[in-house]
Structure formats: C-alpha cells, structure tokens
Amino acid sequence: MGARDELSSRVAALRESRAYSNYERVRDQVLQMLDTSSDAAEGAPSAYWTHELRNFEYMLNASPLIVENLRHHTFHLTGVRTYEYRPHRDEARRRFEAKLRMLVELEGDALLVPEAPALGGFGHEIDGALYNIDTLKFFEVLIALQRGAVLDEIRAPGRKLVWEIGAGWGGFAYQFKTLFPEVTYVVVDLPELFLFSATYLMTMFPEAKVHFHGDGDALTDWEGVDFAFVPARASESLRGLQPDLALNMVSFQEMTTEQVDGYARLAWELGCPLVYSLNRDRSPWNPEIDSVRDVLGRYYWLHEVPLLELPYTRLPDLKTPSLPERAVQWGLSALGRDLSVEYRHVVGWRRAST
Amino acid sequence: MAPRLDVSAVSLVLGVPLYGSGEHLQEALESLLAQTQPALALVLCDDGPGEGARAVVEAVVADDSRVTYRRNERRLGLVENWRRTFEVAGELHPEARYFGWASDHDACHPRWAERLVDALERSPAAVLAYGRTYQFDSERRVVHEVDRFDTAGVLDPQERLAAALRRMRAGDMVYGVYRREPMQRSGIIRRLLLPDRLLLAELSVQGEFVHVPRALRYRRVTGRATLARQRASLFRGPVTAYARLPWWLVHTAAFAWAITVGGSGAGLDGSTRARLIAAHARGNFAFALRSRIGRVIDWGGRVVRRGLVRTAGFVRSLRPHAR
Numbered sequence: 001m002g003a004r005d006e007l008s009s010r011v012a013a014l015r016e017s018r019a020y021s022n023y024e025r026v027r028d029q030v031l032q033m034l035d036t037s038s039d040a041a042e043g044a045p046s047a048y049w050t051h052e053l054r055n056f057e058y059m060l061n062a063s064p065l066i067v068e069n070l071r072h073h074t075f076h077l078t079g080v081r082t083y084e085y086r087p088h089r090d091e092a093r094r095r096f097e098a099k100l101r102m103l104v105e106l107e108g109d110a111l112l113v114p115e116a117p118a119l120g121g122f123g124h125e126i127d128g129a130l131y132n133i134d135t136l137k138f139f140e141v142l143i144a145l146q147r148g149a150v151l152d153e154i155r156a157p158g159r160k161l162v163w164e165i166g167a168g169w170g171g172f173a174y175q176f177k178t179l180f181p182e183v184t185y186v187v188v189d190l191p192e193l194f195l196f197s198a199t200y201l202m203t204m205f206p207e208a209k210v211h212f213h214g215d216g217d218a219l220t221d222w223e224g225v226d227f228a229f230v231p232a233r234a235s236e237s238l239r240g241l242q243p244d245l246a247l248n249m250v251s252f253q254e255m256t257t258e259q260v261d262g263y264a265r266l267a268w269e270l271g272c273p274l275v276y277s278l279n280r281d282r283s284p285w286n287p288e289i290d291s292v293r294d295v296l297g298r299y300y301w302l303h304e305v306p307l308l309e310l311p312y313t314r315l316p317d318l319k320t321p322s323l324p325e326r327a328v329q330w331g332l333s334a335l336g337r338d339l340s341v342e343y344r345h346v347v348g349w350r351r352a353s354t
Numbered sequence: 355m356a357p358r359l360d361v362s363a364v365s366l367v368l369g370v371p372l373y374g375s376g377e378h379l380q381e382a383l384e385s386l387l388a389q390t391q392p393a394l395a396l397v398l399c400d401d402g403p404g405e406g407a408r409a410v411v412e413a414v415v416a417d418d419s420r421v422t423y424r425r426n427e428r429r430l431g432l433v434e435n436w437r438r439t440f441e442v443a444g445e446l447h448p449e450a451r452y453f454g455w456a457s458d459h460d461a462c463h464p465r466w467a468e469r470l471v472d473a474l475e476r477s478p479a480a481v482l483a484y485g486r487t488y489q490f491d492s493e494r495r496v497v498h499e500v501d502r503f504d505t506a507g508v509l510d511p512q513e514r515l516a517a518a519l520r521r522m523r524a525g526d527m528v529y530g531v532y533r534r535e536p537m538q539r540s541g542i543i544r545r546l547l548l549p550d551r552l553l554l555a556e557l558s559v560q561g562e563f564v565h566v567p568r569a570l571r572y573r574r575v576t577g578r579a580t581l582a583r584q585r586a587s588l589f590r591g592p593v594t595a596y597a598r599l600p601w602w603l604v605h606t607a608a609f610a611w612a613i614t615v616g617g618s619g620a621g622l623d624g625s626t627r628a629r630l631i632a633a634h635a636r637g638n639f640a641f642a643l644r645s646r647i648g649r650v651i652d653w654g655g656r657v658v659r660r661g662l663v664r665t666a667g668f669v670r671s672l673r674p675h676a677r
Contacts (some may be wrong), residue, residue, distance in 0.1 A: 301381055303494075303572050349461075
C-alpha cells in the first residue's frame with residue numbers, strides 16, 4: 001500500500017472516530033451560533049480576540065488528522081506548544097517537577113489531575129503522568145479554590161452549577177469535572193472556541209450529557225446536563241439559573257471594561273455567591289480595560305488567596321541564587337514591583353448591594 | 355426579607371465592638387450577615403464617637419432580627435467594650451454555647467462561623483477554633499499570611515501553654531470562635547496591655563486550639579501594632595499605672611493570679627499550677643525579648659528601604675527629561 005493509500009485509509013478510519021464525530025456535531029452547532037449572531041456590540045469579541053480568531057479559522061474545516069491531535073492546536077489559545085515538551089529538554093522537565101512538588105506541598109495531591117494523553121495530550125512525563133504549564137496552572141487554581149473555601153461549597157450536598165466564563169480549550173473544565181463529576185458545568189465563550197473545548201470535553205467524557213445553546217429548549221433542566229455551551233452574546237439566557245460559582249482565568253484581562261462589567265453584574269444578578277478570578281488587574285496588551293479588580297469589586301468583595309511567590313507562568317530556578325543575586329532581588333522588591341501586572345488568585349464574596 | 359431569629363435556638367453569638375466612623379463597617383457587617391451558620395446572633399456595641407457607625411448599621415442591618423445594637427452612654431475603651439459585647443451576649447442569649455468577637459473593619463468568609471463551630475463540635479477538648487487568616491492593605495493586596503498553629507490532640511496543659519506562648523498570633527487568633535464557659539473562667543478579657551495574649555495563654559491551659567485550614571478571615575491592616583497605640587485605645591481616660599510597667603511582668607502576675615485564685619486553673623493540682631506559672635514567665639519573657647530584637651531588625655530594614663527608594667528617586671531626577 002502506497003503512502004497516498006495509507007493516508008486515505010487512516011483519514012477514513014479517523015473520520016469514523018468518536019472524536020471526529022464530536023467535532024462534526026460541535027461544528028454544526030458553532031456554525032448555527034454564528035448564523036444567529038447579531039451585529040450588536042454586546043458579546044462581540046474585543047480587538048484582541050478579533051485578531052486571535054483569524055489565526056484558527058481553519059478549525060472550522062479541520063481534517064480528522066487535526067482533530068486527532070487537537071491539543072497540538074490549542075496553542076492559539078494558550079501559547080503552549082508541544083515542542084517545548086520534547087523528551088530531551090531535561091532541565092525544563094526538572095523545573096516542572098520542582099514546581100509540581102512546590103504545589104503538592106501546599107495542599108497534597110488530592111486535587112492533581114494530569115494531562116490526559118488523548119487527543120494529542122502532551123507534557124513532561126513525571127512519575128508516569130503528563131504535566132504541562134496548563135496542568136500546573138489548573139492545579140494551582142484548584143488549590144486556591146480549596147484554600148479559599150470555595151470547593152467546600154461544591155462538595156456540599158446537592159448538584160452544583162459552575163459557570164466558567166471563557167474556558168479556552170476546556171482544560172480546567174476537564175480537571176474540575178474529573179474531580180467533581182456531579183457538577184453541571186456551563187461554559188460561556190466565543191462560539192469558535194467551542195471547536196476546541198466542546199470537542200475535547202465530549203471526547204474525554206463520552207457519557208456526558210451535553211447541551212448547546214439554541215439546541216432545543218433553554219437550559220431549564222440544568223440538573224440533567226453535564227456540560228452546557230453558551231455563546232458569549234447569549235449569556236443573558238442564563239437568567240433563571242443560580243450558579244454556585246462563576247470563574248474566569250486569564251481572559252477578563254483580555255476583555256473590554258464593559259464586557260467584564262456585564263459578566264460580573266450578571267453573576268451578581270443571578271445570585272451567584274462566589275466568583276473566582278485569576279487575572280492581572282490589567283493586561284499590558286489590552287488597552288480596553290482599566291482594572292479587572294475595580295470592575296469585579298463593584299459586585300463582589302474581593303479577597304486574594306496567595307499561594308506561591310512565582311506566578312503560574314514561571315518555573316522555579318533550580319540553582320540557589322548567590323548572596324549578591326539575593327541582595328539585588330531584595331533591593332528590587334524593596335523598590336516596589338508593579339503589582340497591577342501580576343496574576344493573582346482572587347475569590348469574590350457577593351456584596352449585599354451594589 | 356431579613357431572617358427571623360429563634361432566640362432559644364441561638365448557639366453562637368458574635369460580639370462586634372464598634373469604634374470610629376464606620377469606614378469599613380459595611381463590608382464587615384455584610385460579611386457577618388451573610389454567615390451560613392443558622393443559629394447565629396450579633397451584638398453590636400457602639401463606643402462612638404459620633405453617629406457614623408450607627409448610620410451604617412441602620413443602612414446595612416435594616417430589620418434583621420439577629421442583630422442587637424447598643425450605644426454605650428460614655429466611651430468605655432476597647433477592652434471594656436469587648437467585655438461589654440460578651441456580657442450583653444450572655445444577657446440576651448444565655449443558652450448560647452459559643453461566642454466570638456468580630457472586628458468592625460475586617461471580613462469573614464460566609465462559611466467562617468459555620469466551619470469554626472463545626473470544628474468545635476468535632477473536638478470536645480477544644481476551647482477555640484480559628485481559620486486561616488490573611489492581612490490585607492488598602493489596595494486589598496494580601497501583605498501577610500498569619501502563621502497557622504494549633505494544639506489539637508495535645509493533652510498536657512503545660513505543653514499547650516508553651517506552644518501557645520511561642521507561636522500564637524494573638525491579634526488574629528483572638529477573632530476566632532470560643533466555648534463560652536472557658537472564656538468566662540478566664541475573666542473574658544482582662545484590663546491590661548496585650549489582653550488577647552493573656553486570654554489565649556489562660557485558655558491554652560483549659561483546652562485545645564484548633565485551626566481550620568481555609569481562608570476564612572481577612573484582616574485589614576490599619577497601622578502598626580504598638581504598645582503606645584494599645585495604651586491609647588484599650589482604656590478609657592488616662593493610662594493606668596500598671597499599663598506603664600513592662601507588659602510581660604504584669605502578665606506574669608495576672609497569670610499567676612488567674613491560675614491560683616481565678617478560674618483558669620480549675621481542676622489542676624498545686625504542682626501543675628506552679629509549673630504552669632514558671633513556664634508562662636519563661637515563655638513570655640522569651641517572647642518579649644524576641645519581639646524587641648525583631649523590632650530593631652525591622653526598623654533597620656525600613657531605614658535601608660527608605661534609603662534605596664530615595665536613592666532611586668534621586669537617580670531618576672538626574673535624567674534629562676525628568677521634571
């Protein structure tokens with residue numbers, strides 16, 4: 001069999017895979033969502049995201065080979081690429097391992113969910129499991145939620161409703177649902193991003209009951225649903241629900257002030273008691289927002305949950321700094337860093353009034 | 355609609371001593387009113403000056419029957435006002451088994467009271483439960499995480515006392531939830547400097563401290579805690595003579611009295627009491643010495659930092675475009 005035939009037969013086989021059929025279903029839903037998009041500014045992507053969306057337009061017509069390695073293409077959302085995790089990068093692997101140990105020291109490993117190898121999952125192999133920067137970020141977020149007494153709410157009796165605003169490729173939703181299978185997880189995002197997140201989550205949880213906005217009834221029977229996908233412009237359709245937790249990681253800082261205010265106000269009006277945010281107060285690349293903290297603070301009393309000195313984007317240095325290096329570090333910190341551009345874990349408690 | 359209170363079912367009363375304009379009182383009260391602990395009552399004792407706090411209370415509390423507001427006829431000072439909240443709580447809810455102080459400018463997680471009461475229910479030997487506490491600044495940035503410490507499972511009172519004297523952060527732990535009876539035996543809170551430290555030392559003899567490892571309380575940093583500040587705020591009127599003596603000396607005498615004559619040493623034999631008094635004197639003196647050394651190092655650090663900031667400012671001013 002020649003290379004051409006081999007490729008054809010492989011593609012044909014992959015076309016029959018569960019992942020690809022999930023992708024096709026998601027794509028139909030996404031196209032339907034895009035068809036019904038209004039031209040209204042509300043829910044429209046920021047300038048930042050308008051540019052980003054162009055970079056992965058090809059995902060609307062992805063071949064089965066792309067879907068088979070979906071995670072390799074999520075760098076459009078995360079900037080994390082597979083080649084950074086090649087086996088020969090031993091020093092990087094050791095630094096990952098050091099960071100992983102630092103995180104485990106905080107709260108143990110009960111909340112640790114490694115990267116799944118399916119759909120091109122990648123990372124450094126540590127103790128037989130895969131870890132990448134996202135894996136550690138999500139683990140860190142779960143630790144912050146644990147320390148911030150948020151997960152206690154999720155563990156309380158009764159089905160819980162979790163609302164993630166901007167779920168990226170669905171990595172955190174995967175970890176969360178793995179740890180707490182009894183939650184209903186609602187994702188509000190730009191429709192094009194569901195090509196990643198919905199395909200990924202439906203493939204990782206083949207038994208899950210999935211709801212797409214516009215696919216039949218509104219989300220009234222949410223307790224019977226595992227995942228729901230709602231386009232950003234239709235977030236008002238959540239009215240009538242009361243999420244137990246609303247969370248956002250690293251995308252409030254990429255939105256406009258009006259968009260963040262809209263989400264925070266909606267969460268407050270829905271009676272959502274807790275919000276969680278991992279964001280900088282302002283992103284250096286986004287001039288359309290002044291301060292994430294100020295906007296959220298209109299509706300929620302914000303409280304930081306500090307974990308490590310290192311932000312999630314950085315790995316520890318393996319060598320101990322020399323005395324002069326330490327003196328320089330101390331001097332720089334004494335002079336004051338610009339804390340407004342640093343990532344912070346923040347838990348918000350609902351204000352009684354706004 | 356504000357929750358209605360079944361007075362007979364109250365298990366926890368929170369005493370909130372109010373003082374000042376009530377700048378952060380709205381946040382503090384909202385966080386207390388949002389507590390999920392079902393059988394909860396609040397006692398607010400307003401020590402003035404002015405009507406600022408009363409206005410905030412009226413706006414936030416509305417007709418919530420869980421809350422009792424009392425305005426002191428004359429200023430009592432912080433210690434006496436703390437005591438007052440405890441006494442009013444006892445008058446209104448004598449059946450309540452638990453008591454806690456809450457500050458008028460800090461914030462508690464909605465599950466704060468519930469988790470602490472639950473911790474006490476699970477640990478019959480515990481006299482105090484407190485949660486993970488963070489100190490935050492005016493920008494709402496966490497500047498310090500209070501060290502965790504507990505004596506759960508430690509049966510020997512002398513061992514508990516030694517651990518408490520060495521590791522307790524009294525200013526944070528004092529805002530926990532207590533069993534009422536041991537507090538009563540410890541004289542509620544005594545009228546001297548660092549009264550929270552003495553209270554916790556006495557309580558450590560009576561039972562265990564348990565820590566709940568969740569971010570349940572956020573303490574607003576409003577200034578450096580100094581003895582001079584305590585002398586000005588804790589008492590009404592001129593500073594009493596004993597408040598001018600070294601605090602550790604006064605504590606040693608007060609502790610010895612509490613253990614022998616007062617109720618804190620109830621059930622202990624004579625030799626145990628003697629050992630506790632000696633351990634307290636040793637531990638407190640060591641703490642006072644460490645604090646003094648720490649303050650000197652802290653002062654040196656601040657001087658160096660100020661020098662660095664000024665040097666950086668001077669260097670910046672030399673740049674041609676600097677105005």
